[in-house]
Amino acid sequence: xxxxxxxxxxxxxxxxxxxxxxxxxxxxxxxxxxxxxxxxxxxxxxxxxxxxxxxxxxxxxxxxxxxxxxxxxxxxxxxxxxxxxxxxxxxxxxxxxxxxxxxxxxxxxxxxxxxxxxxxxxxxxxxxxxxxxxxxxxxxxxxxxxxx
Numbered sequence: 001x002x003x004x005x006x007x008x009x010x011x012x013x014x015x016x017x018x019x020x021x022x023x024x025x026x027x028x029x030x031x032x033x034x035x036x037x038x039x040x041x042x043x044x045x046x047x048x049x050x051x052x053x054x055x056x057x058x059x060x061x062x063x064x065x066x067x068x069x070x071x072x073x074x075x076x077x078x079x080x081x082x083x084x085x086x087x088x089x090x091x092x093x094x095x096x097x098x099x100x101x102x103x104x105x106x107x108x109x110x111x112x113x114x115x116x117x118x119x120x121x122x123x124x125x126x127x128x129x130x131x132x133x134x135x136x137x138x139x140x141x142x143x144x145x146x147x148x
Contacts, residue, residue: 036122058101
C-alpha cells in the first residue's frame with residue numbers, strides 16, 4: 001500500500017484542523033497559566049474549579065462537571081487533591097443522598113483570593129496579544145455550547 005493518504009492531505013489537515021489548533025492553543029494557555037498560578041500553589045484547572053465553586057450554595061457534581069467541560073469521573077479525580085489540601089469539601093446532598101455537593105472552604109476561598117489578581121494580570125496581558133479577544137471568546141463559547 002503506497003501512500004494511502006497523500007502528504008498534501010496531511011499538510012491540509014495540519015493547516016486547517018480546528019480541533020488540532022484548539023488543542024494546541026489550550027495546551028499553550030494551560031502551561032502559561034499553570035506557570036502564573038504556581039506561586040499560589042494552583043494549576044489553571046484548579047483555579048477554574050475553585051472559581052466555579054465560588055457561589056452562594058454548594059454545587060452538585062453533574063452541573064459542575066458540565067460547566068467545566070469535564071465528565072464526572074474526571075471532576076471527582078480533580079477534587080481529591082483539593083480535598084486533601086482542605087480547599088474544598090464534598091458532602092452528601094441533603095436533598096438526594098445519592099448525590100454529592102461540593103463546597104469551597106475558607107482556606108479554598110483564601111487561596112482563590114490570592115490567585116485572582118494573578119489571573120487578572122495574566123489574562124489582561126494575554127488579551128493584549130490577541131487581535132480580537134471578544135471574537136475568539138464568542139467563537140469558543142459557540143463551540144462549547146455555552147455550558148453553564
